[in-house]
Amino acid sequence: MHAMAVESFVMMLRNLLGILAKGEAHARAKGFDPAVLVNARLAPDMFPLFRQVQFVCHGAEDCAARLMGQDAPRPDAGEETLEALKERITRAIARLEAAPAAAFEGAEDREISVPLRDDLVLELKGLAFLKDWAIPQFYFHLVTAYDILRHNGVELGKPDYVAGLASAIRKRGGGGTQE
Amino acid sequence: MHAMAVESFVMMLRNLLGILAKGEAHARAKGFDPAVLVNARLAPDMFPLFRQVQFVCHGAEDCAARLMGQDAPRPDAGEETLEALKERITRAIARLEAAPAAAFEGAEDREISVPLRDDLVLELKGLAFLKDWAIPQFYFHLVTAYDILRHNGVELGKPDYVAGLASAIRKRGGGGTQE
Numbered sequence A, B: 001m002h003a004m005a006v007e008s009f010v011m012m013l014r015n016l017l018g019i020l021a022k023g024e025a026h027a028r029a030k031g032f033d034p035a036v037l038v039n040a041r042l043a044p045d046m047f048p049l050f051r052q053v054q055f056v057c058h059g060a061e062d063c064a065a066r067l068m069g070q071d072a073p074r075p076d077a078g079e080e081t082l083e084a085l086k087e088r089i090t091r092a093i094a095r096l097e098a099a100p101a102a103a104f105e106g107a108e109d110r111e112i113s114v115p116l117r118d119d120l121v122l123e124l125k126g127l128a129f130l131k132d133w134a135i136p137q138f139y140f141h142l143v144t145a146y147d148i149l150r151h152n153g154v155e156l157g158k159p160d161y162v163a164g165l166a167s168a169i170r171k172r173g174g175g176g177t178q179e
Helices: A002-030 A034-038 A049-067 A082-097 A126-151 A163-168 B002-030 B049-067 B082-097 B126-151 B163-168
Strands: A111-115 A120-125 A169-171 B111-115 B120-125 B169-171
Touching: A002 A034, A002 A049, A002 A082, A002 A126, A002 A163, A002 B126, A034 A049, A034 A082, A049 A082, A049 A111, A049 A126, A111 A126, A120 A126, A120 B163, A126 B002, A126 B126, A126 B163, A163 A169, A163 B120, A163 B126, B002 B049, B002 B082, B002 B126, B002 B163, B049 B082, B049 B111, B049 B126, B111 B126, B120 B126, B163 B169
Parallel strands: none
Antiparallel strands: A111 A120, A120 B169, A169 B120, B111 B120
16 A cells, blocks of 8 residues: 555656656747746646646645545645746655555555545545545546646657656567567 | 456546547537547647557556466557447456456566567566556556547546546535535
8 A cells, every 4th residue: 555655656756847847948948938837728627737736746645644544634725836836746755755654554444535525525445545536536637737748849758757667677688589 | 456457447447438428429419520539639749549548448458467477468559430449448348357356466576577669678576567657557548538538628527537436425424524
């Protein structure tokens, strides 16, 4: 549970920092204000990039807190600059890294109750909460942030999305099979 | 491992069927060919919807096969219609559901080797492969498929994305706390 809810989220949040850095570099190279990207959307009634990034960070922290049996953190509020978003991600990484693996023992059976809109509540055991709610939500906002930048011309690719795996990628050995 | 790699992927694939159905209904209501959506992209050099859906399906099947120690399935090829995509998703669900949970025992320690482009290979243990590669890739293509439709005016929302959780959502009890 700790590996899924903390280690992977931290790796992906670091990748997101790199993705935002490419967005910033693109704006500077083209001579426009990075705030344009920070406020860009894929549809008029979808959240802009800064809100997507806030949801990614909050979702990861919320997931870890609930699995550890702690109070859920408050959602982010207010508009954001690119600098603030980078600090926000760095803060989320630090908070996740401070969560001890031992605090997740037995988390898969913990009863989790997430308040939703309209007086509704989502009730799941820890494992289902993680795999069917927290992970899908985390990636929803992370990939949408990527897609907003990609749609706006930032030259991103899969290597940026999985940058944290670089150390696990090797050149195939001489005479190895071709697949 | 089975819960993460099969149960959740199956739930999300079913949600994707519902998302595509909304896209099809939108096209019919507006009087345009659903093939326009099937071939829509978020950027000129990103894959279109049909390829994103193929990647979602193939990624889920590939993940399950590798974790069970089976040969990886061949990637999808060819262009696709909306009908073919629905069949493709249904086929992926059936294949995943046919994978017995017992076949995933010990999968977290299995050595996984994924050939990449340019003679590179990704080498990870099963747990890292699942959480840092297969899950991020699965959601990358699933969310991008959603984003393509949303960007093109299909009225999708989070309830469509997590439709499979409907049975876990309840009305809060009388006198319950407001959060």
